[in-house]
Amino acid sequence: MSKYEIRLSGSGGQGMLLSGIILAEAAIYEGKNAIQSQSYGPEARGGASKSEVIISEDEIDFPKVRSCDILLSLTQKSYNEYSPGLRKDGILILDNSVEYKESNTKIYSVPIIDTAINEIGKHFVTNIVALGALVSLTNIVSKNALEQAVLNRVPKGTEELNKKALYMGFKIGEDALKRN
């Protein structure tokens, strides 16, 4: 496929904006074109937040997602709001705290928030766990490019922690693939 439209959604403060930046940067490392954009409410935390990424081999004109190929939702609210925009043959990746309706869409329900809080012990790596899961489930960019992009964007001194989060994310994605 030459073009992917991806929506990363959650609540403000969960780091969806940074996830989008990292994903777009990973695509650029692989020589592709990428655009990242965001929408958010006036509040700093708690409101619905989404980050959009378009990855394409060709020039990207329109910068916003029109028909979403991949949707990641970390909260019930964001799932309810954005799942109608997902293509019928799209991929839905949900935190396992989100209740969903069965449909023809490929759905992966994975323990993203639980892994960040209980396995790693830091809620702020939720977005990196999510990225790891998303990439191992979809292969839209290579794991190597993603790791390079993560290490380039996270604060100094947190590299090892984020690498651990990324690898745990890869693993929960792979486990979900085996289950399906």
Next chain:
Amino acid sequence: MKNKELLMQGNEACVEGALVAGMRFFAGYPITPSTEIAELSSEKLPLVGGKFIQMEDEIASMAATIGASLTGLKSMTATSGPGFSLKQENIGYAAIAEVPCVIVDVQRGGPSTGLPTSPSQGDIMQSKWGTHGDHPIIVVAPASVRETFDLTIKAFNFSETYRTPVIILLDEVIGHMREKIELPDISKIDIVNRKKPLVNKEDYLPFKADEDLVPPMADYGEGYRFHVTGLVHDETGFPSNNPDVSDKLIRRLDAKIEKNKDKIVEWEEKNTNDAEIIILSIGCVSRASNAAMKIMRNKGIKVGTFRPITVWPFPEKRLEELSQKVKAIIVAEMNLGQMALEVERISKCMTRIEKVNKVNGEIITPDEIIAKIKEVL
């Protein structure tokens, strides 16, 4: 890879471009969706010996920008709708006192505080006529991250060449989105610096224009006698009520830009050679127009796009030519038809003008433009 490919935000590219152009002073009062411009300027200016000041409000930050420019520093401020309204009086001051400066307006939904985090193109007329009185202004509207970098440099160059305020009209989409860019070789970029006086200090007349209608500019504190006022003034810079002086000044200010239009005006057109329908738009909407054009071309429908890069002065001559050839021009803009007024004036009823307008805080989509094309066909 030739130059390094980067993922960069529009607002960030504006600051990078400004630094390359020689910006050494920024005064601002941060406001969404322009805040990153102030934030990055505060980080980067001290590293190159420049100064950043967060002022108490937008009026003061425009005043500080003008003051710094008078001392010889290339100066910029950035804001959005509500702040742009507040800066208008001092933008007029910069116009009559001929102080080079760059004002960035990252448009959001208005009027008033409106929609703080949503895009709009509602400031097109305000960017030209926001301050009172006849005055020259140059307004550029970037449509990509790379173009934001390039046009910011151009904005500084125009302001230094013509001693005039220049406005960079961004929108929330272009300001906030990140895309891949490759920066040009900086050593090959033309940078213009204001013309300095060549006469003895005692002979200097700060508002005596050369043949190009632009007076050479001394720095404040350099030793030249240099009085600056917002009142109509003669060549010495002191106020005058003489009707001849007033007439001459206002006409010269206007002519400075008007007579150099051909050097300033810029636009982009795609597939206009055989086009029956042209979509005219600026900034983020032009990206929807290009997407719509590609979809229609694939179906064999002859659609082209026209994008003013300088909104003021408007690319009038070329639009007039195109108006004689095409069946219809569709003006797509995120306001209720501000640019369409200008297009109607220029096209003089030679073609049909249709509008696509949106004011709900969301970008116009390719589908909405295609729906209008189908109506016109």
